Amino acid sequence: MRPSVFITRKLPEEMVAPLREKFEVRMWDSDISAVRRSVLMDEIAQVDALWTVVSDRIDRELLETAGPLKVITNMGVGFNNIDINAAKDKGIIVTNTPDVLTETTADLAFALLLATARRLNRAERELRHGGWMSWTPMGFTGMDVGGKTLGIIGMGRIGEAVMRRASGFNMRVLYHNRSRKDQVEQKYGCEYVELEQLLERADHVVVLAPLTEQTAGMIGQRELGLMKKTATLISMSRGGIIDEDALYEALINETIWGAGLDVWEKEPVSKHHPLLTLPSVTALPHIGSATIETRKAMMRMNADAILDVLEGREPDNRVV
Structure with missing residues (x-):
């Protein structure tokens, strides 16, 4: 047979x-x-x-x-x-x-970062539902990305690809990884920092670390409290690294500006998930490699x- x-x-x-x-x-x-x-x-x-x-x-x-x-x-x-x-x-x-999905996933990570910082989901929803009444000085305003500081948690292949895209936006890049990468620092001019420093200093944080016993729940209430009120948090690797309950509390209390999530602790995510009720969340159904x-x-x-x-x-x- x-x-x-x-x-x-x-x-x-x-x-x-x-x-x-x-x-x-x-x-x-x-x-x-x-x-x-x-x-x-x-x-x-x-x-x-x-x-x-x-x-x-x-x-x-x-x-x-x-x-x-x-x-x-x-x-x-x-x-x-x-x-x-x-x-x-x-x-x-x-x-x-x-390897084969590195560039595609990095594209989406940066797209999700831009969409979250500028709250494109909210603007589109208002337009489709007739909520755009006129141009206003502070209407639909978001946060700048160009020239800001990007923090990357997990400097693997995708992390490097995201960093290359950040260079086109004139961003300063901080990174945290389980091991320091001297060659990457020399090539791209990024700076290695401890996790707490990255969260305190970055305007935008992209999580690309693998889910392990060490990284599970690594971004919780304490870590979110270290971030700037104007910061965004982008999750692209695996759900479970970010405490979703703590993230919800941080967003409704305006501890951080917004979050972009492509991965979830439990997938497929329920349409009743509390994070999906927040206009400060840009939510995607795990489509990082979806081309x-x-x-x-x-x-x-x-x-x-x-x-x-x-x-x-x-x-x-x-x-x-």
């Missing part, structure tokens, strides 16, 4: 075709709704390869039921949705899709990883 593959979302057939030529491929029938847990548990007990997305929870309980599974390829840079230790214990290879070109490039990387492992080659972008 041919090796088998299960894909947890419906993907364009052109991206799946290379796998169908060599393997038995089954695919969840929706590109919107998540695969049911019972279906995933049944499939993982049978297949040789599993193609997941970042919202699929692949935990130890699930992995303990794995049969001939050799590889899990995750559509995204992050892989905190997969129990890496459990996969390692089972001898299962895990891969992700780094046609980038998503297809990610899919090609996923398909290549499956082909490599099932044909006995070492895959690129191996996590474990």
Whole structure:
């Protein structure tokens, strides 16, 4: 029998075709709704390869039921949705899709920063709903971005890409990272600071750190209280790094100017989430890498990883 593959979302057939030529491929029938847990548990007990997305929870309980599974390829840079230790214990290879989405995600991070600082969501909503009555001196005013200080938390590939965009806006860049990057500082002229200093000094803060035990909840009530009242906070990496309850309180109390969120502690986020009621929040549904070109490039990387492992080659972008 041919090796088998299960894909947890419906993907364009052109991206799946290379796998169908060599393997038995089954695919969840929706590109919107998540695969049911019972279906995933049944499939993982049978297949040789599993193609997941970042919202699929692949935990130890699930992995303990794995049969001939050799590889899990995750559509995204992050892989905190997969129990890496459990996969390692089972001898299962895990891969992700780094690099290819760096520039696209950096584009959105800067777009979200601009939209939040200038409160474009509020202005558009008022226009669409007939709230624009006349030009007024202080109507729809926001905060400047050009010439301001940008603080980047997490100086990986995407952090560097955001910093390059900031240079076009004549921004001074501060960064905080788990390790200092001398070469980056020399190349771009950015300044390494401790987290508290970054929050105190930055006019705009972009969170790009991975979600780990160390970063979970790292931006809470105390940290938000250190920020300027005119500052914006942009979240682009993973939900859970920012305490959403504390952020809500900071925004309604005008401790900070605004927040732009592309990622959430629990996804998909409920339409009743308190943060969605605030005009100072620009909210997006985790679309950092959402361009046609980038998503297809990610899919090609996923398909290549499956082909490599099932044909006995070492895959690129191996996590474990």
